[in-house]
Amino acid sequence: MVSERSTAEAAELLACAHEMADAAAAVILPYFRTADLGEDNKLAEGYDPVTEADRAAEQAMRAVLARLRPQDAILGEEYGTQAGDSGLTWVLDPIDGTRGFVSGTPTWGVLIGLMDGARVLLGMVDQPYTRERFWGGFGEARMRGPHGDRPLATSSTQRLDQAVLFTTFPEVGTATEGAAFAQVSQQVKLTRFGMDCYAYALLAIGTVDLVIEAGLNSYDIQGPLGVVEAAGGIVTDWKGGPALMGGRVIAAANPALHAAALAILSTIPEG
Known part of the structure; x- marks a missing residue:
């Protein structure tokens, strides 16, 4: 960044x-x-x-x-x-x-x-x-x-079965998007809901490993995206492309975890 x-x-x-x-x-x-x-x-x-x-x-x-x-x-x-x-x-x-x-x-x-x-x-x-x-x-x-002023750094969790996953709404957009999220959720250690932008802040400090959402606007994601990427994380859409305009978004602590979740989410059709 x-x-x-x-x-x-x-x-x-x-x-x-x-x-x-x-x-x-x-x-x-x-x-x-x-x-x-x-x-x-x-x-x-x-x-x-x-x-x-x-x-x-x-x-x-x-x-x-x-x-x-x-x-x-x-x-x-x-x-x-x-x-x-x-x-x-x-x-x-x-x-x-x-x-x-x-x-x-x-x-x-x-x-x-x-x-x-x-x-x-x-x-x-x-x-x-x-x-x-x-x-x-x-x-x-x-x-x-x-706790004072300190640097941010995302976690080193590499595996889905050790990851903590957040999203805001349990339905995660459409029925198709929700089903895709459920496939990831079934593989992680813990899934939590309802944190809005605070989940991205937790990702940046290393206590959360993944945030997956759909239906975002650009103003929902650009602030969090800047924080997460600067802390060492990756933020893309569900196909691995740019996410700065919103839509379907995955934020991951590191490349390995991003790739593991993206392998599931990228199979979902557009629209």
Whole structure:
């Protein structure tokens, strides 16, 4: 994940990401575990919530970019695209895991990705309530939290039967996608559900070995992708191709584990 950008520019971009995460946290936390969320449902059928915290957090991050990086483009979940002329795009999910947020679980996060059109240069996953922040890019992968500031590194687990697997929803997309996930799940040591972006953070610190999901948007994956790859992991689609635009995604701790899971998932037809 090391880019050709200068050390000074890399430091500037990372500082901007930290400032955005701080701004988002400041407006999100007063809403968390309160009754006044300003919640709306995005779907006519089903449930896909958005809250005032989602909207306020993205606005806060966009305000930081307007001040520090007005030349950059923006893609955000709540307010769409904004053009730029620098060749860089910030990809923002103000609260990934809003269902968890409205339920009071601390498994949601603020996601920040920075891409140059072909790759993710920098990723960040921030969990303000637990005071944990994970970031990766420009040659470093680190976190800070209750145990201090330390480097990130994925696990060395090589075999599926020793692996810990996470996904957000038990159904994992369509019936066909769910069946493919089940084939992997039947071979691993432990499968857990419902962690949203926090599962990718756990992968980056080495306590989780695989994350497999389907139906993702670009803003769901670019922040986590940057963190996991910088920590030594691999993130692709189910065919082994680029995953930065979302869809079906597999994140693995290392090449051997990625290959073992991909051998199962890659047999699933497109669509």
